[in-house]
Amino acid sequence: MIKTIGICKSFSDRKVLSGIDLDIKPGMIFGLLGPSGAGKTTLIKIITGQLAPDSGEVNVLGRNVSELTGEDKKKIGIMMDNHGMYDRMSCTDNLKIFADIYGVPYSEISRTLKEVGLGDAAKTPAMKLSKGMRARLHLARVLMISPKILFLDEPTSGLDPMTMKYIHKLITEQKDKGCTVFLTTHNMEEATVLCDEVALLNEGKIVERGAPDQVCRRYNHQKKINIHLVSGEDIELAHEAGSAEELEKLMSQGKIETIHSSEPTLETVFIELTGRKLDNGEEAQYA
Amino acid sequence: MRNIGVIIRKQLKDTIKNKTVLIQFVMFPVLTLIFEHAISIPDMPELFFTKLFSVMYMGMAPLTAVAAIISEEKEKNTLRVLMMANVKPWEYLAGIGIYVWTICMAGAGVMATSLPAGDVPFFLGVMATGFLISIAVGACVGIAAPNQMVSTSMVMPVMLVFSFAPMLAMFNDKIEKVAKIFYTQQIRMLLNNMTLDGIRPENIAVVAVNAVLALILFFAVFRRKGLEG
Incomplete structure (x- = not known):
């Protein structure tokens, strides 16, 4: 479903990604873990075609990402951390714009808003939503199109535990529907709970990969x-x-x-491999 | 084509709630109606306020509106979301351009209510041309500016020159000589005559050169920065 071969990317003199190989199977929740600045967002931007790699190849839905057609793109939902909403417009009107672009019937809007728990806030302007509600509206925007691939960049970053659990439930439901999910996170608990497979990214390189429990057992x-x-x-x-x-x-x-x-957690595995913590990227003493 | 319609509908809904942009569209048509009907000064040229405010409207509203809309979308990253949803840059720009042009033409229609019926087609034709040039200039600013604050700083002097130069030219010959190089001043001269026979080659040449320069600038900025900067 998603395949990358030897992805390299540098900004000025700084090498952000070097030789990233991924092979993500259909229907899998794949987690890319790494501290801030590890290159997670850069990789997701390259895989979604927002950024060109310096070298390497990206295939999504069986095609090179640069050759994806409009129809292919309609099968891909992308929720980036910094993507915005039309603040003055209501939740429904925000979704209507994308329903029109993707050709989704309007009946899906209220269904999706209810699905993400925003049924009662349908007429509320986006600017009046709490952070957790905004995150759910972002998610509604991508879920509404029933994507085959879902890219989620730090979907629960800064959210309260209840909203986080709610979003985890929505992500798991997407997997149950056959959707392939690619998520980046620095929350190892989230990765352990959600992901079928994880890759630990540090300083632009994948330092470990596999099913979360397998990775943990490997370092026991x-x-x-x-x-x-x-x-x-x-x-x-x-x-x-x-x-x-x-x-x-x-x-x-x-x-x-x-x-x-x-058994070690993904956090302790990461610290063992890199000497860094996942959540803040600061140096940590590994004992 | 469908995406252009989506952008226009989105913008219509958004503008109703966006007072900053809304006031740009409404202010001059409303002022024209009020001034034309409420103020009468001896020896004042006929339809003075309609002609003056029309040119100011042309130099201000489309320019600031387009720049504000594009820069806000860039700042809030909604433009990125639209691009990710496979809306092409040209579709977005066409949608915004058509929307702003249509609203401005509606405003010009309101201003034209003070004119004799026979002058309305000429007035609207001239205004339509001016709006197009202003939209191209506004798009240049919107594309070049990374956010709304920079956009406002950039658009303000441009807008002041284009919209106020024709008014200042009425009081100062030196300013008039300089103002003649701007399309807004030439359009003011066309509106003063308000006839096809009154069109001079100089008017058409300056407006055409302004239009070509605006287009060249637009493509240069677009090529250098791309829609998202």
Whole structure:
């Protein structure tokens, strides 16, 4: 559905992307993770044809992105972080513009607004919407066209947990309808919950890729079980057969309050690989 | 072609709620009606306010409206969304141009109500030509400016020169000599005569040169910056 081969891009002397290869299968939610400035938005702009790469090839819907026809583009929904709305116009009127351009019947407008939870705000001017409602209106604009591919650039950035969950639900519903979703995020929880496959982007290079749980397991060097006892004491057992007897004993005595295995998260994997945090791009000490 | 219609409809809806642009379209036609009917000064030339305000309207409204619309869309990134939705730059510009031209012609129609019926076709024809040149100049500013603030700074001196030079030329011979190189002054001279017979080659030549320069400038800016800058 989306394939990139050796994408490179520089701005002045700064190399932003170097040799990006991706192969995203239909119906998959693919997450591109990286800190701010890693090159995520540049890559999404190149894949969507907004920016030309210095070298490399991008294929979307089986065609080179520069050769996409108007009909092909109607199958692609793009929600970029910085894309605007017509602030003075109502939610319905904002969607009507794009319904007219894409040839979508007006009945889809109210259906989509209800779907994203903006049914009651249909006549509200976009300028009066909260940040979360604006994000949902952005999403409504792209969902209304029933896209085959959905590009979402930081779709939940800066949103409250409730709105974030709501948007996650909408994204998952799109996947269930067969839509391929390409999302960029620096929220590793979001990526873990939503994505079938992730790629970790750092300084313009993909440093790791795969299903989130596979990636995490790959870096599970510690293989420990952390137990917090009712008494308040913390103990650590090796994640191996030899610990089974002690674990059984603690459990049978009812001494265990919480128990966790020590698989790393995508965040810790990223820190291990790059020494940087995902959420702010600042240097982090990896311990 | 459908996208041009979409842009025009979008702009119609938006302008009703956009007081800054709306006032540009309405101000001079309304002032003309009021002044023509309310003010009468001895020895004042016939239809003085209609002719004066028409030229000011031509040099101001289309220019500022087009520049404001394009620069606002750039600043708010709605233009990008339209381009992503496969609206071609020429479709967008044509939509905005047709919309502004039509609204301005409606304004000119209102101003023409003070004229004798026989002069109306000539008046509207001349105004239509002037509006086209102003729209091209406004588009240059809108394309060149990265945001609304820069656009306002750029459009203000241009608009002042085109719209006020003909008025100032009435009071100062030196200004009149300079103002003759602008299409607005030539159009004011055409409106003063208000007949086909009164058209002089100089009038047509200056208006044509202004139009060609505006087009050359438009294509140069468009080629250099693209619609989105």
